[in-house]
Amino acid sequence: MxxxxxxxxxxxxxxxxxxxxxxxxxxxxxxxxxxxxxxxxxxxxxxxxxxxxxxxxxxxxxxxxxxxxxxxxxxxxxxxxxxxxxxxxxxxxxxxxxxxxxxxxxxxxxxxxxxxxxxxxxxxxxxxxxxxxxxxxxxxxxxxxxxxxxxxxxxxxxxxxxxxxxxxxxLPPLELVVGYTGVPHNTRSEVEKVQKLKKRYPDLFDHIFQAIGSISLRAAPLIADQNGSELGELMNINHGLLEAIGVSSRELCELVYACRGAGGALGAKITGAGGGGCMIAIPGPAGKETLMTAIRQAGGWPFAAKMGQEGVRLEREE
Missing domain, CATH: 3.30.230.10 (Ribosomal Protein S5; domain 2)
Incomplete structure (x- = not known):
C-alpha cells in the first residue's frame, strides 16, 4: 500500500x-x-x-x-x-x-x-x-x-x-479558528457576480481592490512579528470590503460577528469566494475554545487550524 x-x-x-x-x-x-x-x-x-x-x-x-x-x-x-x-x-x-x-x-x-x-x-x-x-x-x-x-x-x-x-x-505558523456555515459555496458564480458588478462600477471596484491588495501587503510583516492585534484589524477591514462587493451571506456574517462579540476574536472575516463556505478568526485573550463556542451558538461548525504547514508528503510505502 x-x-x-x-x-x-x-x-x-x-x-x-x-x-x-x-x-x-x-x-x-x-x-x-x-x-x-x-x-x-x-x-x-x-x-x-x-x-x-x-x-x-x-x-x-x-x-x-x-x-x-x-x-x-x-x-x-x-x-x-x-x-x-x-x-x-x-x-x-x-x-x-x-x-x-x-x-x-x-x-x-x-x-x-x-x-x-x-x-x-x-x-x-x-x-x-x-x-x-x-x-x-x-x-x-x-x-x-x-x-x-x-x-x-x-x-x-x-x-x-x-x-x-x-x-x-x-513566515511562522498562525493559529486560527475556522467556522463552517454548512452552506456550500460556488466559486464560479461568486467570481462572475463580482466581475459583473465591477463592470458597472469600475472606478469604485478599482479602489476597493487596491485597498484589499494593500491589506495583503501589510499582512506578511505582521505575521512575521506575530502581531495578532493589527492582523485582526486588517481582517475586519478586509471583511467589510468583501461585504461591500456582495460576497457575504447571512450565515457568514452571523459567524463573523459572533466571533468578534462573544468569541472575543482579534479579527474575523470571510475566507474564499464567499456566498457560503467558511470564515476565519484570530483568537483573542479568551482563547480558541471561547471562539469555537461562539461559532457553535451562532449555528456554525468550528475547528482549529494552523497556517504555514507542511505540503504533500508520503505517509506509507510498502
Whole structure:
C-alpha cells in the first residue's frame, strides 16, 4: 500500500481582488486529505468512509457510485488514475476538509492522489512536476476554473504570495479558528457576480481592490512579528470590503460577528469566494475554545487550524 497526504488551504487576504491583479496571501493548513493505493486484481475501486460526508464507493469498471454526494472527489481521483493509466487498484480517500467550503479540499485530494498513485507505480515525480500535473488535472475536471494557488499550496505547503506570480513566503505558523456555515459555496458564480458588478462600477471596484491588495501587503510583516492585534484589524477591514462587493451571506456574517462579540476574536472575516463556505478568526485573550463556542451558538461548525504547514508528503510505502 502507498499513502500520501496533502494539506488544505486558507486564503487570509485578497479574495476576489486577486482576479483583477491585486495581491493575495494564502497558507497551507494542518487539515489534510490522504489517498491510499493498493493492488486490487481485476477491478478499479475508489472508496471513502471519512470525507466530511457520507461514505461512498465507486466501481470504475461498472460506474456504480454509492453516494452522489461524493461525485466531486471521485472525479479528481479518476482523472489521476486515467493520467497514469492505472488498473487493478483500490484507492481510498480520507479527508478532514469539508467539500465546497473554500479550504482547497479538491486540490488536496488531487495532489495526494498524484503522489500516491505515481509512487505506487514506482514513478518518482518532483514537487514541481506534482504541482504542475495536479493543477492541470484540477483545471480539467473544473472546466478551466481552477487556480494554481490551491494545488501549489497543497504541494509545497507554507505560505504563498499570489499575484501574476506565486511566490513562497517564509513566515511562522498562525493559529486560527475556522467556522463552517454548512452552506456550500460556488466559486464560479461568486467570481462572475463580482466581475459583473465591477463592470458597472469600475472606478469604485478599482479602489476597493487596491485597498484589499494593500491589506495583503501589510499582512506578511505582521505575521512575521506575530502581531495578532493589527492582523485582526486588517481582517475586519478586509471583511467589510468583501461585504461591500456582495460576497457575504447571512450565515457568514452571523459567524463573523459572533466571533468578534462573544468569541472575543482579534479579527474575523470571510475566507474564499464567499456566498457560503467558511470564515476565519484570530483568537483573542479568551482563547480558541471561547471562539469555537461562539461559532457553535451562532449555528456554525468550528475547528482549529494552523497556517504555514507542511505540503504533500508520503505517509506509507510498502
Amino acid at each position: 502507498t499513502t500520501a497526504s496533502a494539506p488544505g488551504k486558507i486564503i487570509l487576504f485578497g479574495e476576489h481582488a486577486v482576479v483583477s491583479g491585486a495581491i493575495a496571501l494564502g497558507g497551507a493548513i494542518d487539515l489534510r486529505a490522504s489517498v491510499s493505493v493498493q493492488d486490487r486484481p481485476g477491478s478499479i475501486m475508489v472508496t471513502s468512509d471519512d470525507l466530511m460526508l457520507r461514505g461512498f464507493s465507486l466501481d470504475l469498471n461498472s460506474g456504480l457510485l454509492s453516494s452522489p454526494d461524493a461525485a466531486y472527489a471521485t472525479r479528481y481521483v479518476s482523472a489521476v488514475l486515467q493520467e497514469f493509466d492505472a488498473h487493478d487498484v483500490e484507492v481510498r480517500i480520507k479527508s478532514s476538509l469539508p467539500a465546497s467550503a473554500g479550504l482547497g479540499s479538491s486540490a488536496a485530494i488531487v495532489v495526494a492522489a498524484v503522489m500516491a498513485i505515481s509512487r505506487h507505480q514506482e514513478s518518482s515525480l518532483s514537487l514541481k512536476e506534482i504541482a504542475a500535473l495536479s493543477f492541470r488535472l484540477e483545471k480539467q475536471v473544473q472546466d478551466g476554473l481552477a487556480s494554481p494557488t490551491d494545488t501549489a499550496l497543497a504541494t509545497y505547503g507554507g505560505y504563498l504570495k499570489i499575484s501574476s506570480q506565486i511566490l513562497p513566503l517564509d
